[in-house]
Amino acid sequence: MSNEGKKVKAHYTGTLDDGTKFDSSLDRGEPIEFTCMAGQMIPGFDAAVKDMEVGETKTVRIPAAEAYGERDEAMVQKVPVAQIPNGDQLPVGQTVYMMGPGGQPFPVFVKSIEDGIVTFDMNHELAGKDLTFEITLVSAE
8 A cells, every 4th residue: 555645654763874873753752744755755765655554664775866866066166255244254064054046045064264265065965875764654644
């Protein structure tokens, strides 16, 4: 029985290939809720949940292309510090939020500030990484 189009709740733990945990609904004590196959989740996660039974647990490895995509070097931008308000105070090695063209904030990683130039990386932090999820389907309605 397919869960496509159903509102599902699932607990999950996500790890990288080296075993590092990057996210877990169990740590928050709250399962994630989404409509299966509606594009609210990364494609590989949606596909994994689609044919699961309530109460079932499975482990899936999702290649980068079906997760957050491959890294795109065009998403690494260099901007003169002088063009950014308080640009010299940007936290190197941290993510900040910039305003997009539509006024909505989007995350950018401050890679470096050197010689008056800020290097921003706008790739998702998990881009280019294969992800492993242990998923337990809690409910499907």
